[in-house]
Amino acid sequence: MEPLASVAWEGVGVALYQHQQVCTAEHHHPESQLLMPLVRQSLQGRWRPAGRPVDLRVTCEEVGVVSPEQPHSFAWAEGAQVVSFFLHPERLAVLSGESGAGRGLRSIPSACQRDPVLRELLRASGEALRDGLPPARLEMEALATVVGLRLLRLDGQRRRASLQAVGLATWQLRRVTDFVEANLDGPLGLEALAGVVGLSPSHFARSFKRATGSTPHRFVLTRRLERARELLVTSALPLGDVAQATGFCSQSHFTALFRARHGATPARFRRERRA
Numbered sequence: 410m411e412p413l414a415s416v417a418w419e420g421v422g423v424a425l426y427q428h429q430q431v432c433t434a435e436h437h438h439p440e441s442q443l444l445m446p447l448v449r450q451s452l453q454g455r456w457r458p459a460g461r462p463v464d465l466r467v468t469c470e471e472v473g474v475v476s477p478e479q480p481h482s483f484a485w486a487e488g489a490q491v492v493s494f495f496l497h498p499e500r501l502a503v504l505s506g507e508s509g510a511g512r513g514l515r516s517i518p519s520a521c522q523r524d525p526v527l528r529e530l531l532r533a534s535g536e537a538l539r540d541g542l543p544p545a546r547l548e549m550e551a552l553a554t555v556v557g558l559r560l561l562r563l564d565g566q567r568r569r570a571s572l573q574a575v576g577l578a579t580w581q582l583r584r585v586t587d588f589v590e591a592n593l594d595g596p597l598g599l600e601a602l603a604g605v606v607g608l609s610p611s612h613f614a615r616s617f618k619r620a621t622g623s624t625p626h627r628f629v630l631t632r633r634l635e636r637a638r639e640l641l642v643t644s645a646l647p648l649g650d651v652a653q654a655t656g657f658c659s660q661s662h663f664t665a666l667f668r669a670r671h672g673a674t675p676a677r678f679r680r681e682r683r684a
């Protein structure tokens with residue numbers, strides 16, 4: 410399928426398609442591809458991310474993003490004008506400043522993006538091709554930079570949202586729990602716990618609850634009481650020392666919280682376990 414007009418330069422290209430009714434066969438390519446209809450007609454896209462096809466509709470207010478090597482096909486009706494933009498992953502790697510980062514963008518889900526920056530960049534490029542004013546080399550270089558940086562930013566936002574949705578990463582949760590276990594005899598405030606993984610207290614509290622189902626305060630209190638329970642059974646420490654070893658401010662405070670959790674005072678609990 411030949412474009413009405415196109416221009417390309419070293420890993421970046423833009424093309425304008427205007428045909429009668431089109432239905433492409435499933436195909437893939439090594440570049441990231443962005444597509445958008447210029448007129449108020451939508452195009453139908455089908456992506457196959459993991460063997461199962463996913464159908465999406467792309468309007469003129471949206472940009473369809475196709476990951477590199479992603480099997481896909483498109484269809485549009487007669488009279489539609491569709492602008493297509495290609496960007497090689499190596500350009501994304503250069504922009505990110507990290508070796509191989511462009512390949513990391515293969516994980517971006519193929520989908521519709523309602524992003525005003527990408528939309529206007531593609532619209533302007535398509536209209537320039539339609540008017541017989543294709544972008545020059547320097548303009549293509551600038552366009553590749555802006556589009557690439559925007560893709561990287563959108564990918565970063567998606568990844569951060571994903572982490573926030575699932576809570577703490579595995580390594581973060583392990584680091585926090587190890588810190589709690591090593592410091593049950595001292596203060597374990599929210600700021601100290603958040604600092605272990607470099608998060609703000611509010612962000613940490615939300616993420617910790619998503620990951621564990623418990624607030625940080627309740628988790629710490631549970632671990633203090635569980636450690637105290639172990640010491641009551643396995644040691645002969647006086648109750649005041651048990652309270653101190655598990656981070657309670659006083660024996661009376663320890664006794665009240667232990668009774669609320671286990672239905673017995675620490676002294677009674679110890680006697681019953683040793684009887």
